[in-house]
Amino acid sequence: MSLPSITFTGHAQKEAWQNKVLPPVEQICEDVWSVPVPFPGSPMRYTVSYLLVGDGDVVLIDPGWDSDAGLRLAGLGLSDLTGIVVTHYHSDHLGMAARLRAASGAWVALGDLEVRRLSACEDLDLVLHNDREKMTLWGVPAGRLSEVAMDKPTLVHLQDLADPDLRLTDGSLVPGRGLDLKVVTTPGHSPGHICMVDETHSLIFSGDHVLPRISPQIALELPGPPNPLADYYDSLDLIAFEDEMEVCPAHEYRFSGMQRRVAELVKHNRERSAEVLRVLDRHRAETVWDIARHLTWSRGWDSLQAVSLRLAVSETASHVVYLRSQGHEINVPVTEPRLGALR
Numbered sequence: 001m002s003l004p005s006i007t008f009t010g011h012a013q014k015e016a017w018q019n020k021v022l023p024p025v026e027q028i029c030e031d032v033w034s035v036p037v038p039f040p041g042s043p044m045r046y047t048v049s050y051l052l053v054g055d056g057d058v059v060l061i062d063p064g065w066d067s068d069a070g071l072r073l074a075g076l077g078l079s080d081l082t083g084i085v086v087t088h089y090h091s092d093h094l095g096m097a098a099r100l101r102a103a104s105g106a107w108v109a110l111g112d113l114e115v116r117r118l119s120a121c122e123d124l125d126l127v128l129h130n131d132r133e134k135m136t137l138w139g140v141p142a143g144r145l146s147e148v149a150m151d152k153p154t155l156v157h158l159q160d161l162a163d164p165d166l167r168l169t170d171g172s173l174v175p176g177r178g179l180d181l182k183v184v185t186t187p188g189h190s191p192g193h194i195c196m197v198d199e200t201h202s203l204i205f206s207g208d209h210v211l212p213r214i215s216p217q218i219a220l221e222l223p224g225p226p227n228p229l230a231d232y233y234d235s236l237d238l239i240a241f242e243d244e245m246e247v248c249p250a251h252e253y254r255f256s257g258m259q260r261r262v263a264e265l266v267k268h269n270r271e272r273s274a275e276v277l278r279v280l281d282r283h284r285a286e287t288v289w290d291i292a293r294h295l296t297w298s299r300g301w302d303s304l305q306a307v308s309l310r311l312a313v314s315e316t317a318s319h320v321v322y323l324r325s326q327g328h329e330i331n332v333p334v335t336e337p338r339l340g341a342l343r
């Protein structure tokens, strides 16, 4: 059964997406602007930042990847910026927060459940070692390990991301005079992802939790939450607000029809889980890697490399732990107590 599809509202963004160019800065309503920030080297091409002007306070949602080009674009009224809210810790959202904070004196806020992926004092060699162990447990062949496992520059980069000044709890309001931004905690894509609902303007800022075109990656991270896909389903329920509200995602383009999109995302993930079960049945897969290579991938398994390959494998792992939590017996090693215990 096909589901009723969503309604695109970000027409200029959609056109730019099809033409593979950066969309324009747009005024969505009187006090809200959307500002695309380049995401170099990524098929996502840009992160959409949102600038909200209150009563003397100006807040930016998701500053995007740290780059000079991004800074120039977001440079509108930089000295007036009082707050920076980031939906989750990934570099294409939190990346430029430290630089913007230094330039403006604005506070930086993350959800209270969001992880600090790596603190400054972390032993990077140990993190690298554990990551390789995890990838080996998941069946990544020795010859592909250095491609798939984390490397030191990535870890150093993660260590350098901004530490938040504020933590936002579920149901609280983002601080700022004249703003009406309610926090909804939506774990799944990351452990402490948040969305924000602006009832005054009838807008939902959905971060990477709900995107119009692609299904957000739900990856098992170790250490990390034990069942991110279960968390994601719960979080989709929480955000399925009225279909009339305009959804402002952090990538791609604006749309309305949140309930319809949520239904599509649930269906997509359920079908993926069913495919994992079929692969286990047919191919007697013994590792996460074995399952992943038999699944269908939009550009084919062989096209997956480096980060996208890593994500494919960790996404498959998240389906395995989810299916197990639903009572399926799957004898594929996914977590060792030592790796999975943290949270």
Ligand SMILES: [Zn+2]
Residues within 6 Å of the ligand: 090, 092, 093, 208, 250, 251
């Ligand atoms: Zn993102």
